[in-house]
Amino acid sequence: MAAALELDARGHPVLILEREDTLGGILMQCIHNGFGLIEFNEELTGPEFAQRFEEDIRKRNIQASLRTTVLDIREEGGLKAIYCVSPSQGMMRIEARAIILAMGCRERSRGNIRIPGTRPAGVYTAGLAQRLVNIEGYIPGRDVVIIGSGDIGLIMARRMSWSGCKVHAVIEILPYPSGLTRNIVQCLNDFSIPLYLSHLVTDIYGRDRVEGIEVTPIESGALMHEKAFKIACDTVLLSVGLVPENEISRNAGIEIQPATNGPWVDSMLMTTMPGVFACGNVLHVHDLVDYVAEEARRAGANAAAWLSGYRPAREIRAKTGPNIRYVMPMRINPERENRLYMRSLIVKNDAQLEVRLDGAVVKSRRLAHVQPSEMLSLTLEPKAVAAAGRDSTVEIALV
Ligand SMILES: Cc1cc2nc3c(=O)[nH]c(=O)nc-3n(C[C@H](O)[C@H](O)[C@H](O)COP(=O)(O)OP(=O)(O)OC[C@H]3O[C@@H](n4cnc5c(N)ncnc54)[C@H](O)[C@@H]3O)c2cc1C
Incomplete structure (x- = not known):
């Protein structure tokens, strides 16, 4: 819903395909509180958090096809073809110029x-x-x-x-x-x-x-x-544990990252299938829904920019350094602000999160406590990586 709202705000018609009979995903069964502290500065239940987005979806008249299960996505005639099925419409083939994958994850x-x-x-x-x-x-x-x-x-x-x-x-x-x-x-x-x-x-x-x-x-x-x-x-x-829901991505030939079990994405959160973006738990398992909403908005804004012809002039590689399990995304646009999410491999008090450009520390932050279950994040401004060359690498490390 967050991604759809962003696309709609930028003038692109959107359709949400959802297999359940309500919007909101896993939030609908999370009736405990603790959601929305970052997004709304309030403590909400899962359904309350979802409702805020659903009200905006309604107000903006964004179409949602419920009880519709997507089976397959393919590249056909320069467009994306989405094959899906619903009890009321039967089998459908929908054409789109871009797709945002937001299928969440499943339990081990x-x-x-x-x-x-x-x-x-x-x-x-x-x-x-x-x-x-x-x-x-x-x-x-x-x-x-x-x-x-x-x-x-x-x-x-x-x-x-x-x-x-x-x-x-x-x-x-x-x-x-x-x-x-x-x-x-x-x-x-x-x-x-x-x-x-x-x-x-x-x-x-x-x-x-x-x-x-x-x-x-x-x-x-x-x-x-x-x-x-x-x-x-x-x-x-x-x-x-949870595993990103990646059958559709895998069938479509989208590259899957072993560290996250979700798709490989570039600085625009675009997968290896051009015009197909990914966000939320299908990309990597998040701890808080607030980060899912932030990432989804970014995927929506990036998809809109891509549809309007924007392509990054260049991207540099982001890789994991000591004590980091994964970094998301795996490419950085040195000309724009980059929001990065990562997970620690260690439990440590008084740790330092470092961004290294070709080995030299260009940004660092002290963290009172880190542990694998709590996602880490940082924003990397263009000035931090201004010295990056064509083959430069940004490494995220925890020391
Ligand atoms: C039990 C539990 C407790 C949590 N507690 C908290 C908490 O206290 N605070 C907090 O901030 N976060 C919490 N989280 C995390 C947060 O709720 C999730 O990270 C977030 O809601 C995931 O959003 P998502 O959109 O990526 O995935 P989901 O919410 O899983 O949504 C994916 C949607 O895609 C649909 N879908 C999947 N495949 C298809 C298909 N082929 N065709 C059509 N539709 C499809 C699914 O039906 C679903 O609606 C909790 C999560 C869980 C599971």
């Missing part, structure tokens, strides 16, 4: 992390459980264990407690939590839910329904089988 499942054990009912991804509780009105179980300390799992620990369920534990393989600190405090500490760091779930048991799990501590990288213990439960929720 039990199969992705290969937890041994039987295959009883009662194992859900945390986001699915969230949808069942908040939208469909079902409680998936009563005695819950959450595997993984990602934000969705933490939010669900609190949600299930509020619903009268007992959340016995959150089990995390890493030595530090994967979710935001504020969620550890508000969703676990406030409800006295224990968080087991450096622990692995080594078995899920139960015949028809989950009856319990086995948890094994990890010490110095080794599983301590003699210290393994069991927790009885009837429900296991998995919060073990």
Whole structure:
């Protein structure tokens, strides 16, 4: 919606294709607050945040085709052809001059992390459980264990407690939590839910329904089988990471970045398919929706500029330096302001984020605390990279 509003404001007709029967995406099931602190300087719930954008979409008469699933995008006769299907219209082929990919991400499942054990009912991804509780009105179980300390799992620990369920534990393989600190405090500490760091779930048991799990501590990288213990439960929720929804991109031949699992993009957030842009969780998994909205506006503005014939005169490469997992985007326009997002590989207090142009530090910022779960950002002004040559490289490092 943020990208569509930006295109509309610049005079380009837009159509939103959405497979659900409402706009708003994952926000619609996030009925907790904590959204919009940056975007609106207010604390909103997910649906309230989405509603602000939806009201603007309505006011501006931007078309949205709901219950419409995009199956494929192709380059055909100099245009982009979008193949989609809806119960009311059947199969459709829509032509466009540009496309913005904003399909979000999907949750990693039990199969992705290969937890041994039987295959009883009662194992859900945390986001699915969230949808069942908040939208469909079902409680998936009563005695819950959450595997993984990602934000969705933490939010669900609190949600299930509020619903009268007992959340016995959150089990995390890493030595530090994967979710935001504020969620550890508000969703676990406030409800006295224990968080087991450096622990692995080594078995899920139960015949028809989950009856319990086995948890094994990890010490110095080794599983301590003699210290393994069991927790009885009837429900296991998995919060073990998100992966950009990239089937359509991959089928279209768009290059995918291994570090993010989303498309490779240049300084305009344009993928390797000219005229196809990407933003939000389909590009890289964000922590806060406020950053998704900012990035989406940029994708919309860039798509409008591209449609009006703008092309950057030159771009230089942005790459990861020490302790940085990825930098987004992977190209910098030295003539314009560049907004960069990145993720740390380390947990550290009093860290320094550095921008190095061909090895020389051209910008730096002190950060009180960094951890992989919290996205980092910086704005790079043209003056910082004024000395860049044709083969220059900008490296982002954390020291
Ligand atoms: C459980 C949870 C809790 C969160 N808590 C917070 C929080 O407290 N504060 C905060 O700021 N952020 C939070 N976030 C993060 C934030 O909500 C998301 O990062 C953001 O909403 C993602 O926006 P998006 O538009 O990229 O993707 P999505 O919201 O996932 O939207 C993608 C849309 O694309 C549609 N789609 C996908 N494929 C197709 C297709 N083939 N055809 C048609 N339509 C398609 C989907 O139906 C969906 O509507 C949370 C996220 C989750 C999951």
